[in-house]
Amino acid sequence: MKKDEVPQDRGFSDGVREISYAVDENGRYVLVQSQGWEPKTVANDQAWEVIEEDLREQIRLIKSGKRSPLAYHMTRNLMDIGLLSSYADLPRWRVRRHLKPKVFRRLSADLKARYAGIFGITVAQLHEVPETSEITPHE
Amino acid sequence: MNQLAKSKIDPPDLKQSLKIMIVQELNLVDVNPWEIEDDDPLFGDKFGLDSIDAVEVVFQIKAHFGVVIRDMKEGRKVLQSINTLSEFIEKHRPA
Amino acid sequence: MNDSTAIEIPFHHRQSAHCETGVLSNLVSHHGLEISEAMVFGIGSGLFFGYFPFVRLNKLPLTAYRIATGGIMSRTTKRLGIRLEWQKFRSPGKAMAALDRMLEAGVPVGCRTGAYWLSYFPPRYRFHFNMHNLVAFGKNNGSYRISDPVFPDPVDCPAEDLAKARFAKGSMAPKGRMYHVAHVPGADEMDLAGAVRKGIKEVCRSMLRVPGPFIGAKGIRYLAKKVENWPAKLGDRRAALHLGQIIRMQEEIGTGGGGFRFIYAAFLQEAAPILALPVLSELSDRMTEIGDRWRDFAVIGSRICKARASESESYSALAEILRDCADREAALFADLEDAVR
Numbered sequence: 001m002k003k004d005e006v007p008q009d010r011g012f013s014d015g016v017r018e019i020s021y022a023v024d025e026n027g028r029y030v031l032v033q034s035q036g037w038e039p040k041t042v043a044n045d046q047a048w049e050v051i052e053e054d055l056r057e058q059i060r061l062i063k064s065g066k067r068s069p070l071a072y073h074m075t076r077n078l079m080d081i082g083l084l085s086s087y088a089d090l091p092r093w094r095v096r097r098h099l100k101p102k103v104f105r106r107l108s109a110d111l112k113a114r115y116a117g118i119f120g121i122t123v124a125q126l127h128e129v130p131e132t133s134e135i136t137p138h139e
Numbered sequence: 140m141n142q143l144a145k146s147k148i149d150p151p152d153l154k155q156s157l158k159i160m161i162v163q164e165l166n167l168v169d170v171n172p173w174e175i176e177d178d179d180p181l182f183g184d185k186f187g188l189d190s191i192d193a194v195e196v197v198f199q200i201k202a203h204f205g206v207v208i209r210d211m212k213e214g215r216k217v218l219q220s221i222n223t224l225s226e227f228i229e230k231h232r233p234a
Numbered sequence: 235m236n237d238s239t240a241i242e243i244p245f246h247h248r249q250s251a252h253c254e255t256g257v258l259s260n261l262v263s264h265h266g267l268e269i270s271e272a273m274v275f276g277i278g279s280g281l282f283f284g285y286f287p288f289v290r291l292n293k294l295p296l297t298a299y300r301i302a303t304g305g306i307m308s309r310t311t312k313r314l315g316i317r318l319e320w321q322k323f324r325s326p327g328k329a330m331a332a333l334d335r336m337l338e339a340g341v342p343v344g345c346r347t348g349a350y351w352l353s354y355f356p357p358r359y360r361f362h363f364n365m366h367n368l369v370a371f372g373k374n375n376g377s378y379r380i381s382d383p384v385f386p387d388p389v390d391c392p393a394e395d396l397a398k399a400r401f402a403k404g405s406m407a408p409k410g411r412m413y414h415v416a417h418v419p420g421a422d423e424m425d426l427a428g429a430v431r432k433g434i435k436e437v438c439r440s441m442l443r444v445p446g447p448f449i450g451a452k453g454i455r456y457l458a459k460k461v462e463n464w465p466a467k468l469g470d471r472r473a474a475l476h477l478g479q480i481i482r483m484q485e486e487i488g489t490g491g492g493g494f495r496f497i498y499a500a501f502l503q504e505a506a507p508i509l510a511l512p513v514l515s516e517l518s519d520r521m522t523e524i525g526d527r528w529r530d531f532a533v534i535g536s537r538i539c540k541a542r543a544s545e546s547e548s549y550s551a552l553a554e555i556l557r558d559c560a561d562r563e564a565a566l567f568a569d570l571e572d573a574v575r
Binding site for chain 3: 001012013014016017018019020021022023027028029031033037038039040042043044046047048050077078079083086087
């Protein structure tokens with residue numbers, strides 16, 4: 001890649017420029033900043049679309065009473081049951097139970113606080129689930 | 140999250156997965172997974188693994204394969220080598 | 235310790251392409267040994283290829299363009315006679331206290347972290363990825379001064395976020411690992427040419443001669459066969475997801491495949507005078523072309539992902555590019571191995 005070929009396309013780093021290695025007029029390697037590269041952005045967009053779809057599905061299940069709000073927050077934080085159980089220091093089977101609405105409602109204040117702490121939200125927010133139109137998975 | 144595929148893996152692939160898992164999760168920065176022979180003693184001088192590493196391996200086996208090693212007595216036998224470990228997993232995997 | 239005491243060690247932040255190599259280059263330079271990121275990458279045998287269908291990352295197969303995290307640092311320091319002192323901790327409290335003590339003593343500290351909890355990361359980069367490295371070189375009012383090599387300038391990170399990042403859970407959990415430079419060799423103590431040679435030989439071995447189908451040039455060909463069959467085997471949608479994952483592993487922060495080929499080419503340019511082997515400059519040019527070929531893969535691959543139309547023929551075109559890369563890399567590493575024999 002030549003110096004003048006280093007892409008300055010639409011990126012996804014909020015303007016933070018990354019370093020690329022490229023060759024100058026004498027064929028010697030130099031470091032050049034890049035704002036973004038379309039193929040890279042497309043691949044990242046795709047990954048976030050998958051997450052967004054998953055979030056919509058979780059919200060749908062929660063609103064139809066099949067899952068607890070924990071499912072939304074877990075997915076919002078890109079976690080699966082295994083990862084969340086590591087963070088919560090609980091066995092997987094217990095985390096799985098907490099995804100059921102009835103069980104979640106009866107959770108102790110301690111456990112709710114633990115989950116809220118992991119996600120960096122308040123216990124009140126732990127009960128909240130946004131409308132599908134308001135999802136911003138990467139904020 | 141990094142996971143080993145839950146579906147059926149052929150024994151040679153299972154062994155390679157275990158080698159990658161051990162190198163990654165135990166932070167064996169000096170060892171390439173392909174340098175671990177199937178019958179190398181895991182807890183000898185070659186890799187310098189200790190009992191704390193054993194606990195970690197037991198945890199990872201449960202996390203990735205759903206297979207439980209009940210105690211360190213069982214662990215000592217199962218964790219001898221990649222061969223013994225993969226045999227154990229094959230035998231005890233939930234269907 | 236008085237929390238309002240600000241510490242800032244005069245640390246020269248230099249932006250780099252990759253975290254592990256950037257951190258080592260900057261830390262070692264701070265201690266008086268100037269060594270570029272490219273040299274760290276080359277001496278540390280960072281270049282690699284492996285496709286592991288049965289190891290999952292984000293539920294998709296793992297494609298690796300570099301050796302496992304920590305491997306570059308370990309090899310480079312061993313080969314150059316640099317000594318790093320490592321520590322890991324059971325609790326965030328102990329880990330952060332130990333960090334503070336080092337900073338108070340004027341020693342900049344490298345930390346292994348997960349990326350997800352680093353609040354200064356651009357949001358679309360925040361995944362559960364535990365192979366990140368950064369340098370802490372100051373503290374001010376409950377916030378740490380961080381030299382994160384992939385960023386243009388130093389950043390600030392609240393203590394709480396850094397602690398969470400240092401103790402991120404999941405695969406390859408960092409466990410509070412931190413390291414600092416304990417010894418840097420003098421120019422006469424160091425066998426730079428020997429280190430460069432060893433670095434090159436190991437890369438040639440792993441790209442040419444590891445048994446099994448998944449690693450090295452063979453691994454690239456194995457992936458080519460898989461890619462060709464994805465539309466038929468997985469359907470267009472899942473094929474696009476698999477393809478997207480490859481591109482992300484190749485180009486996104488921390489893993490850069492096409493980018494790693496360019497860094498290696500830069501290394502070969504620096505190595506040429508060190509080994510007095512002008513042929514390494516030619517091999518560098520060939521490596522640059524190979525990097526460009528990997529980028530072609532990303533360009534066409536991303537167009538397929540975006541269109542998501544039935545473009546079955548194009549997966550064949552992608553497979554051809556991969557085979558081309560495999561052939562060129564096999565030839566290059568064979569010639570490289572000959573050159574340093």
